[in-house]
Amino acid sequence: MKLIADLHIHSRHSRATSGELTLHNLEKYARIKGLGILGTGDFLHPKWRQEISRELKEDENGILWSSSGFPFLWQTEISLAYSQGGRGRRVHFVILAPNKDVVDQVTGFFLSKGRIDYDGRPIFGFSSIELVESLMAISRDIEIIPAHAWTPWFSVFGSMSGFDSLKECFGDKVGFIHAIETGLSSDPPMNWRVKELDDIALLSNSDCHSFWPWRLGREANIFEINDVSYKGIIKAIRNREISATVEVDPGYGKYHYDGHRNCGISLPPFETNKVNNICPRCRKPLTIGVLNRVEQLANRPEGYKPENAAAFYSLIPLSEIIALVNGNGVSSVKTWKMFYDLIKKFGTEFKVLLEAPEADMEVVAGEKLAEAIITNREGRIEVIPGYDGEYGKPVLGYKPELRKDCSYGQKGLGDFF
Numbered sequence: 022m023k024l025i026a027d028l029h030i031h032s033r034h035s036r037a038t039s040g041e042l043t044l045h046n047l048e049k050y051a052r053i054k055g056l057g058i059l060g061t062g063d064f065l066h067p068k069w070r071q072e073i074s075r076e077l078k079e080d081e082n083g084i085l086w087s088s089s090g091f092p093f094l095w096q097t098e099i100s101l102a103y104s105q106g107g108r109g110r111r112v113h114f115v116i117l118a119p120n121k122d123v124v125d126q127v128t129g130f131f132l133s134k135g136r137i138d139y140d141g142r143p144i145f146g147f148s149s150i151e152l153v154e155s156l157m158a159i160s161r162d163i164e165i166i167p168a169h170a171w172t173p174w175f176s177v178f179g180s181m182s183g184f185d186s187l188k189e190c191f192g193d194k195v196g197f198i199h200a201i202e203t204g205l206s207s208d209p210p211m212n213w214r215v216k217e218l219d220d221i222a223l224l225s226n227s228d229c230h231s232f233w234p235w236r237l238g239r240e241a242n243i244f245e246i247n248d249v250s251y252k253g254i255i256k257a258i259r260n261r262e263i264s265a266t267v268e269v270d271p272g273y274g275k276y277h278y279d280g281h282r283n284c285g286i287s288l289p290p291f292e293t294n295k296v297n298n299i300c301p302r303c304r305k306p307l308t309i310g311v312l313n314r315v316e317q318l319a320n321r322p323e324g325y326k327p328e329n330a331a332a333f334y335s336l337i338p339l340s341e342i343i344a345l346v347n348g349n350g351v352s353s354v355k356t357w358k359m360f361y362d363l364i365k366k367f368g369t370e371f372k373v374l375l376e377a378p379e380a381d382m383e384v385v386a387g388e389k390l391a392e393a394i395i396t397n398r399e400g401r402i403e404v405i406p407g408y409d410g411e412y413g414k415p416v417l418g419y420k421p422e423l424r425k426d427c428s429y430g431q432k433g434l435g436d437f438f
């Protein structure tokens with residue numbers, strides 16, 4: 022069976038999240054999106070942990086089920102801040118755990134290192150190497166995944182406080198790292214340019230902090246597995262047997278280009294080089310984004326595709342497309358009415374985005390919107406790239422070419438449903 026998974030989310034106990042982020046609402050919007058499983062988010066947080074225990078029931082395969090039969094798996098995110106090689110490092114990790122027993126031990130470990138009750142994503146002062154050592158001593162079934170691996174401030178490859186390679190970050194523990202999360206601002210073709218990542222699964226998750234339902238599952242992984250089990254999912258990750266990932270255009274992410282948000286300066290890497298990484302407005306160093314950072318660490322030309330690379334879909338969320346065509350805001354009543362009309366007719370957002378026939382969509386959505394949904398399906402929505410924490414903006418002006426590197430150019434588009 023095909024299982025579409027968003028394995029990095031947050032609860033309402035994380036900072037800058039909405040009180041509406043309850044298990045009930047997460048399930049509701051996951052079902053509307055067409056997701057088949059969610060991470061629990063924030064399992065270290067005592068209050069969220071209580072809610073998980075109260076509302077979900079764990080089976081013998083390490084999957085947590087809601088009363089209405091929706092699966093979750095144990096997931097949390099932590100932040101490490103430490104120095105190594107004379108530089109300050111800040112790295113975020115997604116942690117997946119096989120069952121409640123292991124979650125208890127992991128929680129005990131982090132509690133011995135600091136507080137876990139002030140934020141769903143707590144910060145600790147020890148190294149990535151110590152993290153791997155300590156968690157692997159608890160259980161080899163735990164999965165440790167560098168989160169949004171390219172973002173400038175808080176990631177393993179980040180331009181401001183990261184490393185130049187996984188090896189540099191993890192030393193002789195690097196073999197325990199099987200996957201990275203590529204983050205919104207990079208897509209698989211960008212990651213393919215780094216040789217070290219050939220043996221690493223490229224995962225895509227939403228890292229959804231806000232309640233806004235369109236953000237859940239905006240990036241996701243498609244697994245082909247026999248039954249819903251923790252072992253099955255981990256095995257697929259470790260063997261790099263992911264059928265496909267759902268991606269947004271990397272320009273949509275908050276750190277694709279270089280720049281300064283407050284100065285209104287956004288630059289592609291070649292322009293940044295011309296100004297020697299210095300902001301033309303405030304004369305301070307620019308925040309170097311993901312495109313530039315990939316260029317720095319790449320040891321292959323643009324366009325290189327490794328053998329056995331997983332397929333991917335490049336899609337802007339449906340609500341953004343509706344807002345774009347109809348000229349209303351993403352969170353406006355009109356946008357959501359149209360969104361739900363389409364969901365009612367076709368079942369889930371992924372079905373609308375990937376499968377619904379244009380002629381059928383025209384009846385519900387009108388010609389212009391139906392055409393835009395098809396254009397999105399072809400990976401041809403133009404995006405003004407994000408920079409320095411500012412999201413990219415989709416615009417109505419289509420790229421002339423079909424994207425050849427994403428799965429629209431391949432067979433079996435409808436196979437996933």
Ligand SMILES: [Zn+2]
Pocket residue numbers: 098113114168169175
């Ligand atoms: Zn993070």
Ligand SMILES: [Zn+2]
Pocket residue numbers: 281283284286300301302303304305
């Ligand atoms: Zn500036």
